[in-house]
Amino acid sequence: MAKRPGLSVYLASQKLRGRARAEARLRQGLAEGSEDSARAAERLGKPRRERPVGPLVWLHAGNEAEALGFPELIDRLIEERDDLNFLITTTGHDPEHPLEARLPKDVIMHYAPYGEGQAVEAFLTHWKPDLCLWAENRFEPELIDRVKKAGIPMILVDARVPDRSGWRWLPGIRRTLLRQFDRVLAGDETARDGLVSLGVPADRVEAIGFLQEGTAPLPCSQAERDMLAEDLAGRPVWLAAGAERAEFDLLAHVHQQIMRRSHRLLMVLAPRVPEDGPDLARRLEDEGWVVGLRSLEDEPEPETEIYIADLPDEMGLWYRLAPIAFMGGTLCGGPVRNPYEAAALGSAVLFGPATGPWRESFERLLEAGAARSVTNGATLARGVDHLLAPDQAARMAAAAWDITTNGAHATDRVVEIALDALDARGV
Structure with a gap:
């Protein structure tokens, strides 16, 4: 041609x-x-x-x-x-x-x-x-x-x-x-x-x-998941996944705003750097928060308001327990986790404008109705508040399931076409 x-x-x-x-x-x-x-x-x-x-x-x-x-x-x-x-x-x-x-x-x-x-x-x-x-x-x-x-x-x-x-x-x-x-x-x-x-x-x-993006869903201990689910006893929960130090104060302020309307709400705050956990817990306690610290084997008691998940390699556990996940780093320009980690485990995704290397992933989830964008603390508070309605979070979780399932179908089709092309080439 x-x-x-x-x-x-x-x-x-x-x-x-x-x-x-x-x-x-x-x-x-x-x-x-x-x-x-x-x-x-x-x-x-x-x-x-x-x-x-x-x-x-x-x-x-x-x-x-x-x-x-x-x-x-x-x-x-x-x-x-x-x-x-x-x-x-x-x-x-x-x-x-x-x-x-x-x-x-x-x-x-x-x-x-x-x-x-x-x-x-x-x-x-x-x-x-x-x-x-x-x-x-x-x-x-x-x-x-x-x-x-x-x-x-x-x-x-x-x-x-x-x-x-x-x-x-x-x-x-x-x-x-x-x-x-x-x-x-x-x-x-x-x-x-x-x-x-x-x-x-x-x-x-x-x-x-x-x-299909990413690998298999992040693992977790099913026994640990079941025990924590029992401890939470149906409490509303939202997760700040991979939160940056520059976001800690904002997240606490957002949580305070939402708790005025949802008194039993628990925020699971998973710092990107797990070693930040103890200092963060002390600071929040000094501000009057009731805090649990995962690395000290604290449990999320009924009176706990912020639970700091500062053990490494447990994100699969928290995504399974929290129907709402804010992706840390997206409001301050820090490192950002792959949003498909949350979406694949049924967590509705909230994210700010700083998407790091995951821009296209966030855009796909947003277009599919599996994610919601926020611009600051006020819009994050409104986003969490909106998703506390079980039907809203369930709708986004279903959209996330659809996009991850469709990804598997797309991958299968590419495999089929690629193998046909190699066969036609004689290799």
């Missing part, structure tokens, strides 16, 4: 700028801290390990947070074909590496090469992928064009209508790039219709939902 002038012009301009531009971009990224100095050479297409023997599936995303559906997808593919190898590339650098710990140990993590001819050529020559699953909503024209020329099947997953920013002077580039994909798997029907209107052949695009 002939390329539209927009893509041709873009690729020609990139070729003129060439290697020098890529190296300058890398130097700038290293200076700004937006690149990983230990793995900088990967941006120029230089690998840090050998290609494994056997079929190689290449999965690409914008950053590690956007790729959190990959672990489940990889697990499902391995169940079907244990001879497959996996390479994951990301455009962005995530210093906290939220994805790596969730992956099987043999999966290779690599930064995507810059869209410059020599870097892309070196990357493809070394890795020789048998299939590309592209999950980024922004496209790298040089990379996509060369993958297509190399005859590597490409499947666009979690697809939405791509952003036009930066390409307004190249009228046909989005349309041409979308046509490079052999299959386009849209996140919903609206995205499917938009992609078809951009020229994707209708028989190549289908709406399947978004990949």
Whole structure:
């Protein structure tokens, strides 16, 4: 298929700028801290390990947070074909590496090469992928064009209508790039219709939902859960999950406001740094609160107003017990937990504007009716108060169940299409 002038012009301009531009971009990224100095050479297409023997599936995303559906997808593919190898590339650098710990140990993590001819050529020559699953909503024209020329099947997953920013002077580039994909798997029907209107052949695009995010639901001791549920004896409970120090005073003020209308309400405050628990308990007690501290084996007694959950690795327990979860860090810009942890365990999600690396996850939950956004303490208080009505929290929990279940269906469909593509390639 002939390329539209927009893509041709873009690729020609990139070729003129060439290697020098890529190296300058890398130097700038290293200076700004937006690149990983230990793995900088990967941006120029230089690998840090050998290609494994056997079929190689290449999965690409914008950053590690956007790729959190990959672990489940990889697990499902391995169940079907244990001879497959996996390479994951990301455009962005995530210093906290939220994805790596969730992956099987043999999966290779690599930064995507810059869209410059020599870097892309070196990357493809070394890795020789048998299939590309592209999950980024922004496209790298040089990379996509060369993958297509190399005859590597490409499947666009979690697809939405791509952003036009930066390409307004190249009228046909989005349309041409979308046509490079052999299959386009849209996140919903609206995205499917938009992609078809951009020229994707209708028989190549289908709406399947978004990949299932995260791993299995966080574990907990069922005996501990049952005992605490009995202690709570039907009290209304809300959870501040992974709360930051900068949010402690605000959360206490919010709880005070809501307790004027719900006197038996308990706030479970789980600090992001568990070691903050004892000092926080002393401070709240000095302010007149009745406090329980998990690390001292306190129980949430009927008179307890704030229970500080300061033992590590117990979030699965608290999400199961609290029908409402505020995601800490989202009102102060600190580190934020994956909201799907809460949603998968039936907790309605409240979050502020600082979503960290989980922006798309929060947006999906919000659009599905499984989450509610707040902007400050006053709106957080109204949000918790609203969800204390059992029917409201149950409605959001049901929406969360729907989106996580749909994610499982989407993952199954991608597995089916990916295996068919590998079979058609003869690998």
